[in-house]
Amino acid sequence: MSEFVRMLSYHFMQRALLVGVLVSLCAALLGVSLVLKRYSMIGDGLSHVGFGALAIASALHLAPLAVAVPVVIVAAVLLLRLSESKRIKGDAAIAIISSSALAIGVISVSVTTGMNTEVSSYMFGSILSLSRTDTVLSVILSAAVLALFIAFYPRLFAVTFDETFSKATGTKTEIYNTLLAVLTAITVVLGMRMMGALLISSLIIFPALSAMRVCRSFRSVVITAAAVSISCFLIGAVASYFLETPTGASIVAANLLAFAAFSLAGRKH
Numbered sequence: 001m002s003e004f005v006r007m008l009s010y011h012f013m014q015r016a017l018l019v020g021v022l023v024s025l026c027a028a029l030l031g032v033s034l035v036l037k038r039y040s041m042i043g044d045g046l047s048h049v050g051f052g053a054l055a056i057a058s059a060l061h062l063a064p065l066a067v068a069v070p071v072v073i074v075a076a077v078l079l080l081r082l083s084e085s086k087r088i089k090g091d092a093a094i095a096i097i098s099s100s101a102l103a104i105g106v107i108s109v110s111v112t113t114g115m116n117t118e119v120s121s122y123m124f125g126s127i128l129s130l131s132r133t134d135t136v137l138s139v140i141l142s143a144a145v146l147a148l149f150i151a152f153y154p155r156l157f158a159v160t161f162d163e164t165f166s167k168a169t170g171t172k173t174e175i176y177n178t179l180l181a182v183l184t185a186i187t188v189v190l191g192m193r194m195m196g197a198l199l200i201s202s203l204i205i206f207p208a209l210s211a212m213r214v215c216r217s218f219r220s221v222v223i224t225a226a227a228v229s230i231s232c233f234l235i236g237a238v239a240s241y242f243l244e245t246p247t248g249a250s251i252v253a254a255n256l257l258a259f260a261a262f263s264l265a266g267r268k269h
Contacts, residue, residue, distance in 0.1 A: 007241050015135040016127045016194060016247075020233050022142035023191040027203035028229035029149050030184050032222050033160045035208040041094050042079060042181070043201035046188045048098035049075040051197035052105030053189075054122045059108045064122075065137050068189045075101065076185035077178055102197075125196030125248035127240070138190045145183050156180060157218055195248040203229065206255035213259075213266035232258050 007013055027043075034040050050072045057067035075097055082093035130138070149156065158166040159176045167173045184204070191200045211224035236251030243250070 003242070004238075007238070012127065012130065013237075013241065015130045015132070017234070017237060019130060019135055019138045019142070019190065020194055020237060021230055022139060022146075023187060023194075024203055024207075024229040024233040025226050026142055026145045026149075026183070026187040027191060027200075028207040028225040029146070029222060030180065030187060031204035031208040031229075032211070032218070032225055033156055033180055034184065034204060035212075036160050037163075039180075040205050040208075041201070042076070042184060043188055043204040045079060045094035045098040046072050046076055046185050047192060047197040047200045049101040050189045050192050050200075051122050052101035052103075052108075054192070055105035055109045058122075063133075065134055065189065068192075069141070069186060072185040072189050073182050076181040080177055080181045121196070122192060123197050124246065125192070125194050125199060127194055127237070127247040130193055134193065138193075141186050141190060145186055148179065148183060152176065152179060161218070195251065199248040199252050202252045202255055203233075206252075206259055207232070210255070210259045210262040213262040228255075228258050228262075 008017075031040070031043075034042060050068050053068040053071040054064050057064045079093055079097055082097075155166075155171060155176050156179075158171060159173050159180075163173050163177075187204075188200055191203055195203060207225040207229035208221070210228050211221045215221045215224050232254040233251055236254040237247060239245065239254070240247040240250035
């Protein structure tokens, strides 16, 4: 218990837990819609774009989040447009944008600062990477994502389950699909600082899939996914502190165990 209290006394842990809980909540809520719409890999694609943007910002000595957020939002909208095009399928669009952004980021870093510790943290995540300014901006953006999701929950629900019927009833599905992509882009960028570009998509996919093993209604899946995501983040973050393991990998491992447990419970049920 004394070690646990000592852990909470560190400012970097306080910042990481605050931002991590908010980002995990956002990722879980958005992940349900993304998985049901078969857009689950959009998080992986945007994380690569985020890495490229963060790498360029680091090379030019600019504020990382201030550069990455607008760049990834533009990429999300472009990715959505490409996936809706008949010429390029969704998975091909993700592969084109993600690999291109990753290559640009690596080249930018290699010809300027080199693969330093900061750039490595963008790729694999680091619980120490959150500054006070990043924390304030992350809290504000996470609150905005949650507020918009709650405000447009009925429309997002309709677009998720039956986009054709929603369009026939007069719902502007393009606007809500774009909103979903933009909110996902913001969440991915915020989560990359701790999870890294290679692992951030797990926050979107795992909680939603775990909840779907045992729940049947959209609302119950959303609530369960949020609870699972926050719980797994806290368990993984605390475990990484005491076991001295990478934070992102520990959180993914916690989500993997939760998915296995929910799958077993779903089969028995």
